[in-house]
Amino acid sequence: MRNKYSIFSLLKNAFSYHENWEKAWKDPEPKKEYDAIIIGGGGHGLATAYYLAKKHDMKNIAVVEKGWIGGGNTGRNTTIIRSNYLWDASAGLYDHALKIWESLSQELNYNVMFSQRGVMNLAHNLQDVRDLKRRTHANRLNGIDAVYLNTDEVKKFCPIINTSPNIRYPVLGGTLQRRAGTARHDAVAWGYARGADEMGVDILQNCEVKGIKRNADSVEGIETSKGFIKSKKIGVVAAGHSSVIANMAGLRLPLESKPLQALVSEPVKPIIDTVVMSNAVHAYVSQSDKGELVIGAGTDDYVSYSQKGSHDIVEGTLNAILELYPIFSRMRMLRQWGGIVDICPDASPIISKTSIKGLYFNCGWGTGGFKATPGSGDLFAHTIANDEPHKLNAAFNINRFVSGDLVDEHGAAAVAH
């Protein structure tokens, strides 16, 4: 590696007051032609470029980003990582990602601050209890660690939860995946960008895609704010704006883009050392290393690209948070924001070829794409390089909406993905 990060490089650079660190990635001008172009410089897009270069020996690659890398949903999510999905296809996909997370900092030589602090999902009614028990069994059959906890065990694992039977939605139990946790979202984008750049990938920021040039059955390149760029392979990883790009190619996707909100509190001393999610009351919470409570709310039910959500959604989430954690009643919230998430009718992603040769889509991650970043990039790179899906993403093809072979994860994922 050109400039390996280590205790020695830290010491060496200390002598020059840390003013001479090499740039982690370059800022090149676009070439005329690439072997592959990835549209979207978020975690998934950068990971795709990284694995294309690393595992498929494609070096002439560009990542095209409208704003700056990691500035979209990669920088806006609540950083939860888990793989306890119900169906076999999803379990394969998300656990593939989780396994890569476990050694990602070492592989990238970049600390992504992956912290396996566990994720607990709460049950608030009898149907929740049945669903979560079923999911626990399904997870274990797929080799994914999962345990079911009763109310006392929930309280023991996270003592600040109000487990009184007299609250509106009492805690009847929960599941725990101990290998799950959180990571530093910006570091994931930066680490993949640095790794991809090192292998010769061009990262083109402030380069907006204006159109996709195609002939009858294949793609020829993209029209951008920095001119026309030729390529026979184009991978689109544009999250909430996937439909916008699809419309440029004359393609329709089964997506709706909606605002999803999150908020953080003022920083406080360590109080919650895990991630607790509750689908039934739309609330999930963890604590960042800076000490802020990181709280995820739900989506609005209307299509919008405005990157702001409705106040009543936040209010509903905070009501639930306060009932579950009375200790937070005097916390002040510092920031609130929205990201645009592209939701599939079956709440599962699309990592697929399309009817147009050379055009690939990785989209529909909805409210829960961050956790899959490394796996998604790996499998999408495989799909682009071989023009065939990997067996782990074969079920997530776009044709499932024609065949009816959906991967319905609403039950396992719902809002709190």
Place this chain on the structure above:
Amino acid sequence: MFVINCPYCGEREQSEFKAGGEAHIIRPKQPTELSDDQWAEYLFMRKNIKGVQFERWIHTHGCRKWFNVVRDTSNDVIKAVYKMGEKPPTR
């Protein structure tokens, strides 16, 4: 968060309403003769426009009637509201 001018009740907060998605998707007249591709198009494929979109809304916590809205999804500004069965405004 925005205000919607219900054609029956007048201006109310958006939280009183529920969004019903893209408007003017025509139900197939001969469902038995539809191919799988046509079913997919009807059931799942959406324009999901960034910009001016025609959509359906219902005033759930009010008159409980359905109607149509023309809204710019990039900034949530509502351009027009019209009743079910009425012709969409041309501009």
